[in-house]
Amino acid sequence: MRILCALLLLSFSVSSAAQTSSSSQSSEFPKEIPSFDLTAIDKTVDPCVDFYQYSCGNWMKNNPIPPDKSSWGRFYELRERNVYVLHDILEQVQTPAQRSPIQEKVGDYYAACMDEATIEKKGTEPLAPTMKAIAALNSKQQLIPQVSAMQRDGIRVLFSFGQMPDMHDSRQTIANLDQGGLTLPDRDYYLKDDAKSVETRQKYVEHVQKMFELAGDKPDVATAEAKTVLAIETALAKASMDRTVRRDPHTRDHMMTVTEVAASAPNFQLTEFFADSGAPKFTSLNVSNPDFFKAVNDQISSTSLDDWKVYLRWRTLDTYAPTLTKAFVDEDFQFNGAYLSGQKEIEVRWKRCVASTDRNLGMALGQLYVDKTFGPEGKERTLKMVQAIEAAMHQDIGQLTWMSDTTKQKAYEKLNAIVNNIGYPDKWRDYSSVVVTRDDYAGNVERGSAFEVQRQLNKISKPTDKKDWGMTPPTVNAYYRANMNDINFPAGILQPPFYSQNMDDAVNYGGIGMVIGHELTHGFDDQGRKYDADGNLKDWWTAEDAKAFEERAGCIADEYSGFVAVKDDKGEVKLNGKLTLGENTADNGGLKLAYMALMNIVGNTPVKPIDGYTPQQRFFIAYGQIWCENRTDQQARKLAIIDPHSPGRWRVNGVVQNSAAFQQAFGCKAGQPMVRQNACRVW
Ligand SMILES: [Zn+2]
Numbered sequence: 001m002r003i004l005c006a007l008l009l010l011s012f013s014v015s016s017a018a019q020t021s022s023s024s025q026s027s028e029f030p031k032e033i034p035s036f037d038l039t040a041i042d043k044t045v046d047p048c049v050d051f052y053q054y055s056c057g058n059w060m061k062n063n064p065i066p067p068d069k070s071s072w073g074r075f076y077e078l079r080e081r082n083v084y085v086l087h088d089i090l091e092q093v094q095t096p097a098q099r100s101p102i103q104e105k106v107g108d109y110y111a112a113c114m115d116e117a118t119i120e121k122k123g124t125e126p127l128a129p130t131m132k133a134i135a136a137l138n139s140k141q142q143l144i145p146q147v148s149a150m151q152r153d154g155i156r157v158l159f160s161f162g163q164m165p166d167m168h169d170s171r172q173t174i175a176n177l178d179q180g181g182l183t184l185p186d187r188d189y190y191l192k193d194d195a196k197s198v199e200t201r202q203k204y205v206e207h208v209q210k211m212f213e214l215a216g217d218k219p220d221v222a223t224a225e226a227k228t229v230l231a232i233e234t235a236l237a238k239a240s241m242d243r244t245v246r247r248d249p250h251t252r253d254h255m256m257t258v259t260e261v262a263a264s265a266p267n268f269q270l271t272e273f274f275a276d277s278g279a280p281k282f283t284s285l286n287v288s289n290p291d292f293f294k295a296v297n298d299q300i301s302s303t304s305l306d307d308w309k310v311y312l313r314w315r316t317l318d319t320y321a322p323t324l325t326k327a328f329v330d331e332d333f334q335f336n337g338a339y340l341s342g343q344k345e346i347e348v349r350w351k352r353c354v355a356s357t358d359r360n361l362g363m364a365l366g367q368l369y370v371d372k373t374f375g376p377e378g379k380e381r382t383l384k385m386v387q388a389i390e391a392a393m394h395q396d397i398g399q400l401t402w403m404s405d406t407t408k409q410k411a412y413e414k415l416n417a418i419v420n421n422i423g424y425p426d427k428w429r430d431y432s433s434v435v436v437t438r439d440d441y442a443g444n445v446e447r448g449s450a451f452e453v454q455r456q457l458n459k460i461s462k463p464t465d466k467k468d469w470g471m472t473p474p475t476v477n478a479y480y481r482a483n484m485n486d487i488n489f490p491a492g493i494l495q496p497p498f499y500s501q502n503m504d505d506a507v508n509y510g511g512i513g514m515v516i517g518h519e520l521t522h523g524f525d526d527q528g529r530k531y532d533a534d535g536n537l538k539d540w541w542t543a544e545d546a547k548a549f550e551e552r553a554g555c556i557a558d559e560y561s562g563f564v565a566v567k568d569d570k571g572e573v574k575l576n577g578k579l580t581l582g583e584n585t586a587d588n589g590g591l592k593l594a595y596m597a598l599m600n601i602v603g604n605t606p607v608k609p610i611d612g613y614t615p616q617q618r619f620f621i622a623y624g625q626i627w628c629e630n631r632t633d634q635q636a637r638k639l640a641i642i643d644p645h646s647p648g649r650w651r652v653n654g655v656v657q658n659s660a661a662f663q664q665a666f667g668c669k670a671g672q673p674m675v676r677q678n679a680c681r682v683w
Pocket of ligand 1: 005006007008518519522583586
């Protein structure tokens with residue numbers, strides 16, 4: 001299990017461009033994205049009334065969501081550009097002659113994905129071995145070994161098993177057992193009773209039925225099977241812990257011996273499962289949610305073997321649908337892309353194949369990407385900004401009025417220990433053991449997934465590998481890991497609109513500067529503050545300072561709980577202030593730190609306005625414009641449930657309302673909407 005605080009929802013990196021990516025579907029290379037865009041600004045709006053509308057109003061009007069996307073914004077534009085860069089790379093390595101081993105690997109993987117004729121010819125044949133094994137099960141005793149075999153192929157089924165640094169000794173990596181096995185994006189989809197949730201379950205059952213029919217089942221059989229799937233997954237959902245509750249790492253901290261956990265849920269045959277799993281030997285492990293295993297233990301015995309087989313077949317179909325024939329791909333898109341996310345069209349094939357290559361051979365493709373786009377000077381200039389913002393955080397901690405000197409010393413220790421990773425890993429991942437052929441796309445995906453599962457399990461019972469990256473280099477995102485105490489900026493984000501060599505410091509600090517500040521602040525948000533300088537779950541706060549922090553964080557949670565995420569004919573959904581607390585804290589702190597760092601450079605020396613804006617104003621507008629976006633109502637609704645980040649509008653307005661520097665820069669007065677009466681401030 002990774003504790004990874006990203007700048008954006010992780011699944012929206014290039015890796016899932018399949019569900020998010022281009023309008024025209026043309027192959028015209030997108031232009032460089034401006035870091036400071038005068039044409040985006042809506043001057044009919046008062047910045048003190050609605051700053052997001054001011055910064056992005058014209059952009060939103062002029063940039064409707066492309067039909068093959070569910071959201072569109074400045075981030076997505078940059079992702080799209082990266083997808084084109086990767087596409088060029090992959091096209092260039094198609095000719096068999098004179099390719100390096102990694103060019104050959106990614107080139108053949110991409111070619112197999114593009115070869116739709118071969119994929120059509122094979123039909124469901126790639127699934128045959130798994131389907132046959134499921135059909136052959138003839139006792140409950142064989143259920144868990146089959147689950148194990150499927151998990152090793154990357155099929156998320158019944159529960160999840162992986163690795164994590166020991167919460168109390170992060171130098172050591174241990175095994176981790178967790179809830180899992182759901183298909184819909186969150187347990188809420190199974191458990192809520194509002195009209196929209198009821199409709200979604202009905203659509204889901206229809207979708208499962210269609211997929212079983214595509215796999216060859218008769219309609220009446222498929223109808224019954226779909227109901228079985230929903231019943232089993234609903235029981236798993238009931239046993240699952242709520243996403244918001246899980247934010248507190250203490251709720252997931254349960255060291256157990258193998259003997260203990262196996263005895264607590266005997267039907268899981270865990271001793272046998274661990275031995276089969278491919279993991280190195282271990283005698284104790286963390287169990288994130290022991291109650292899940294106790295609850296589902298009864299379900300294993302009370303559900304018939306035939307019903308379990310239906311569920312296993314479904315998880316196989318759902319996982320591999322995107323690799324199969326057009327009929328499977330389209331049905332998968334109709335539910336996940338069109339219905340759940342509001343996307344009108346599926347992306348063109350080549351974009352989906354670029355995303356798939358990034359997903360399964362991402363560090364090989366990333367190596368080629370870095371060679372082409374990112375030199376050592378990129379690393380150097382980013383490091384300089386990181387250091388400037390770390391210095392600002394040091395200064396900021398020193399000025400806090402609510403924190404005692406005792407806790408401040410510990411906070412400095414933690415800040416000084418943060419490791420900065422920029423661009424790409426020091427050592428590239430070795431994919432030489434992954435077999436890739438030009439005529440077996442589903443097989444390539446399966447072997448790629450199996451490689452990654454095994455690579456993760458190999459970490460168990462070993463010293464923690466802090467050098468292993470959680471994102472591929474072309475990804476437009478960034479992250480902080482509490483148990484590693486490191487901040488990470490993939491090469492993909494270190495370009496316009498986040499960073500531009502042609503822009504003034506004000507604009508770059510409002511862009512990538514804020515991103516750096518955001519990731520640093522994660523080390524000190526509601527989750528991050530519970531880990532110490534070494535990445536261990538250890539309380540370093542005095543009781544009084546912890547209380548002061550909770551009060552201040554509570555202010556942010558209340559503020560964002562009042563913001564509307566979506567309002568449509570299905571009703572209004574507000575943000576979950578507790579789910580988004582860490583990200584909102586990081587946005588508020590990040591912007592403050594970036595501003596302090598900028599002021600340390602610009603100082604009080606008068607600077608001539610550029611385009612009619614002072615450096616302070618340019619800083620805030622650059623920040624606002626990073627978050628310009630449009631979302632479908634469906635996507636906004638989905639993200640309100642699963643995304644710990646707030647939508648663009650509130651990432652901007654929610655923060656500037658609390659910022660005296662913003663209000664000063666634009667001359668806002670008390671009583672105006674962008675001046676919050678009781679401003680929240682943690683960092
Ligand atoms: Zn974040």
